[in-house]
Amino acid sequence: MKTFHSLLLCLILALSGAVSPLFVAHAVAQEVVTAPDYAEWEKTAERAEDAVSAARASDLALEELRAQLAGWREKFSVAQSANKARIETLESQLAALGPVPDGVPESAEIAARRQTLSETLASVRVPIQTAEEAFTRADGLIRQVDGIIRSRQTDQLLELGPTPLNPVIWAEGFGAIGQTLTGIHSEISGAWASPLQNAQFREKLPLTLFLGLLAVVLLSRGRHWMEVLSLRVQSKNKIAWRWLLGFLISLGQVIVPLLGVFALSEALFSSGLIGLRGSVIVSALPPAGLAFFVARWLGVRMFPRSHTSDPYLNLTPEQKAEGRWFSAGLGLAIGLQLIVVAVVEFENLSTRVLLAFVFPLLVIVAVMTFRLGQLLVKHARNDAAENEQQTYRNRIVRLLGRAVMVVVVVGVVLGLVGYFAAAAQLVFPTAVTLALLAFIQILQRLFSEVYALLVGNRDGARESLIPVLFGFVLLFAAAPVLALIWGARLATLSEMWNKFLGGVSLGGARISPTVFLTFAVIFVLGYTLTRLIQGTLRNTVLPKTKLDTGGRNAIVSGTGYLGIFLSAIIAITGAGIDLSSLAIVAGALSVGIGFGLQNIVSNFVSGIILLIERPISEGDWIEVGSHSGYVRDISVRSTRIETFDRADVIVPNADLISGVVMNMTKGSLTGRVIVPVGVAYGNDTKRIAAILQEIAEAHPMVILNPPPGVIFQGFGADSLDFEIRAILRDVNWMLSVKSDMNHEIARRFAEEGIEIPFAQRDIWLRNPEVLSGGGKAPDTSKASEHSEASNAPSDAIAEVDFESTDATGEET
Template identity: 55%
Template sequence: MIERLRQAALWVVLMTTLLIGSVVSVFAQDIDYDAWVDVAARAETAIGAEAASEQAFEVLREELTNWRQTFQAARSQNAAAIEAVRAQIDALGPKPEEGEEAPETAQQRDTLNTRLNDLRAPVQRAEVAYSRADALIAQIDRILRDRQADRLLELGPTPLNPVLWPQAVTALVDFFTRTADDIQNNWTNPARRADFQQVLPMTVFFLTLAFILTLRGRYWVERLASRLQDRDRTAERWLAGFVVSIGQIIVPVVGFICLAIAGLSTEMLGARGEMLVQALPAAGFQFFAARWLGGRLFPRTDKFELPLALDGIRRAEGRIHALTLGLVLFLIEPLRRIQDFAGWGAEVTSVLTFPLLVVAALALLRLAQLLLRHAKETAETEVDVKSRLLTILSRITMAVAVAGPIFAAIGYFNAGEALVYPTIASLMLMALLVVLQRLVDELYILFTRNRDGVKEALTPVLAGFALVLVSIPAFALIWGARVTDLTELWTRFLAGFSLGDTRISPTDFLTFVVIFAIGYVATRMVQSALRTTVLPKTKLDVGGQNAVASGMGYVGIFAAGVIAVTSAGLDLSSLAIVAGALSVGIGFGLQNIVSNFVSGIILLIERPVAIGDWIQVGGQMGYVRDISVRSTRIETFDRTDVIVPNADLVSGTVTNWTRGNLVGRIIVPVGVAYGSNTRQVEKILQEVAEAQPMVLLNPPPFILFKGFGADSMDFEIRAILRDVTAILQVQTEMNHQITERFAEAGIEIPFAQRDIWLRNPEALRPDTAPPAATPVAEPLTRDEAQAAEQQLTPEDLPGSQDGETGDASGDGGEGR
């Protein structure tokens, strides 16, 4: 059922795309170029004079943007027909360099070239018009940006001039006086009073609801959120408290909306009063949003993990400063609307808004200091990128909080406001990102039940990165970017970039990714089906099955890449020369990787080594666990993984103990003491070997009398095992049984022996007899030598007085 729904969705998307394409093609064919020429001429005149207002330029720019979109669609007109004609021309081949071309071929070539020119004519005209519209839009954007920069650098009156203060106060009082006069005049009007009496019940209802929601609703929501989060430290309670806490913004803002509805319904406020009432919801939203963000960033309770490493006193201070910023934003919104409505000059505006700017800068400075304190405390325990970035951000914010009021006091009031208020909005947006990141973490904990591992998990990090990317346009708008600037960037992005003679757009890239992903998934599904269903039913061994499945994977991925490139319409033939030049350098730099890749293909085809084989290569021995494109993974008997490049397996010497079958030979060396019955030893070893279940009796085990060693007579048991992987167990069991059988038969397994010869044996006899001729050195038995070593001291040795010592003649040792 799900698969059918997917197919239906794909069909709908396909048909919609075709319909849109056909509609665009129809519109592209009916372009009124005369009207476009008039618009372009009017735009060029306005741009040349630069006398139009910003609003007029915005309207003109929007008109040019619509035309540019039309030309953009027309650029792809007749694309299929043009491609077909080009294919026919290519089929004719190039003109002969010598001699004349056949008349029929020449006529056909001329006809096709004429057809191609006719088809390309509207496309080329659309290309020219598109370029003209794009250039005009760029010039309008330049004019608007220059005007914006001029406003920021405009030097106006200083708000510290006492001469301007009475004028500003008079303007403010005059506005509210006129607002009161409007209300009084409307009240004295009988018709307006009668209308007011009719809507009075509704007005009272909305006023009552507004006061309840504004004054008490936020408090109730805050208490409910605190109760939910103060009980247990669980993801469910945090999420429930978070959802409820959003009501601290929604409920009072709804109250302000009700207040505005009540005021507008009376029709008694006049134009000025209605303007103020309409500003209340937006101003209230900024106030309560700042307060809510301050509460989330500096929470009252420490039941959950704190966003900032601050104590309770510092968090309370942070909430107060956030509330101050919200109050400034709440007041500045009506003042700006009054300025636009009343037409106040720069003198009045700067004097009235300068105190708010100073208060906002002071609160901003204290918040930056709190953030800096958190960054320093975090850096003491763990130095990371976040703490460094927060330190830099805090210092920049402190600099802005100081520089903004100074610029405004000098007279660069627009520049001062452009520094302080965007910084406040940016901090609010950053605080929102922190809150949303915490929301992602708690959702991850809710689904995984792993609170300890959330910091090391990849999913929350990727989600946070996505949030930052989404917030970039918002930051751009905060810092003065116009909506048209963002739409222009988006248009450029959709247009793509040129690579050779091919233009690659995001649509092409998305097509490539989707088709390649489908091909990749299909390849993996085929591989899985081969491994589990098809190949086990064939006569191939495990290594052959793995080779077939791996080869299918390589072929499938390569085919998916080729099909994806072709489907996306990417013509990379123009890059062939560049690729050929780069291939030389890449060949030298990646020759080892290429060698290992080719070796991996050889391993899969020839299969000298397969998964599960017991091999020995380069001093490493173990089982083959995986054969990839570049290397082979071997699991040693120490349970460690050794990565061996495939080139070593192809060009080096490899011992494969289990290739083809598991039969292998075992050699067990045995030594017996001199004087033992060798025939008896041979018989016992033969019986021990034949008694092993793993030993094959055809061919039978062979007992080799290897020779006479220095300490023993050496024998070897040479037998063939049916499973060579059990060689250690068989060898251990044989050694046990040999020891037991030799002990029963009285056969000694000797150890290493050494005979000691003394050069001066007379030193061992007492000095009672007269000195005689120096006897010839006689060998001592082992007991006599040990007794001599225990009784003899260095002083008793002859020649010890003149510094000479005895010299052993066996191994060169003195008494080993």
């Protein structure tokens, strides 16, 4: 039941959780280590031990006692670091003296000095040992107190009380309501009958009427005005700043009516007619109003009236209207529950009367929460039907909706049986958890719109990774608030936070958030400095040198690797992490790395060799294996080659070191092109060679020293084979030069009447007289008799032999 009184405290803790560690760290930094008052501590410890042995103190008293013990424990923790520098100095001095010699008498001066240092070290360690003993005692007492409180909470949840189906409970509840209303009426009547209070009422009547009228206006129209204004701002243009402005205006739906509640409370108090019972109800109005207006605002944001391009939930307008109604109803029920609990605690009524008051509200909250769970399931179904697939988010939402329905049903059943505390601990926190999750969704959308405003691209910002990461941060930040909602004690969360700050031991080294943060900050600074140096080298320093592109890239890459390595070493040292204790673990891991990651290590070493020796550089045209292309990037693991088809081939660096690589442009861009040419038999070979020589020398990309050459390769099957062999200024233009020469060869041969031959074949006929009709036809009757078996034609049959000969007439 106390969960809902602490809801505002939960939100305040969530908002202040990010800044409080800074103030704590500043306070610790400024604190001067002083010796604790052990005499006073002894009294507190004895009183705590008596309270723990008796186990009769109230929960409030135990919580106060635990807070005192936690304060003492913090003092002892600080005292353990006293004289730390002095102890390290003394230990260094003793180490400088060396070990006590075995079997050999030691110098009297050294022995006396060793004795003095040992006694001083022992005396300096006394406060630390005393603080360690007191710390252990305080920590043990805190665990005992926590155990008693947890045991009581468990017993309270499992306590079987009266069932609300018993009519006697309702009779007692209605009687208590009547007594409370009668008491309030008596207080107002008595105040009105008092001349003094009547005079005060008349004196403050203008103020009371003004506050009352203001409250009526703000409560009746304020929320509506803010909602209409927010919708008008957001509906004009779908841009980020309008969404943010509309969001800020929508907060007025909570602030403006809440101001009306405060005005109403002040009007009632200023009248002077409110007594003690009435003041309890009036004082509970602001938190109850906050619960109602916040729930209603969340309902309007999650289930908007107007159509939005990116709604939170995929529901029909009718289902959204149900969601708004149920959200407002939940806020009203929880607000009434806060007022009822305040009255019951003031009247000191029994648990049976509290059950009669609260159980109807519990059932109402359970029904509305159940309906909201159904809406979540419907959203998952609608979204899956539209997208024709079930996304991970939809599965989570559907699971959440079904879990909500099951939990509230179980809670109502437990309440009917008689486990009212367990029922309240299930139903009310479930409703508040839904509100918290909705609030997280709204905050994530708010961050997305702010990010969109900064980057200037709203559609791209929603698909960006940063808003998603911010959502995960919100979920982690909401975990403590969620734990408080479900009944966790603030002291328990504080204990967990202290353990988290203490860190964990890893191989003798303690890794804490402070150590990790120090490491991250130093490494990020070093990494940033490395990138700045790389940029300066790439754009300012290296272009002014005579190094080629490959050498510049090698220097820039090497600087990056060296800078990252030094940044990691400096960050580890600056964070105070002792890696010597991890040497054994690192040695064991190195064996596994040697076997499991040997290919990666081999490629990494090969990449370093490539960057140092530079057998290939970026922009080189190479051939490795069956692939050829230009080197576009050399990394520590692989090299990227862009082929002539504009495809990227990733080649492991080990293949470039251990395999055969042909670099076509290493050191020089000059290279040879070979253009084969075939001409028909019977042409003048000398004339052909002269024409080809002229064509080669005329091309602007051909180097004339050494001059190009024309080679008469020999007699081919169908042609006389020639080759143009020329050295080009830039071998990258080989295909273009080859194409240009072929065009020019075709033009010149056409002008000179030189024939470029086709493949030649000779046909020999065995009986040409049959084809000419001069010979005697074979017997058709005999052929027809065997036509079906041999598929022979019914007319004249000629035997033809195909024989291939080359241009010289030789049969092939």
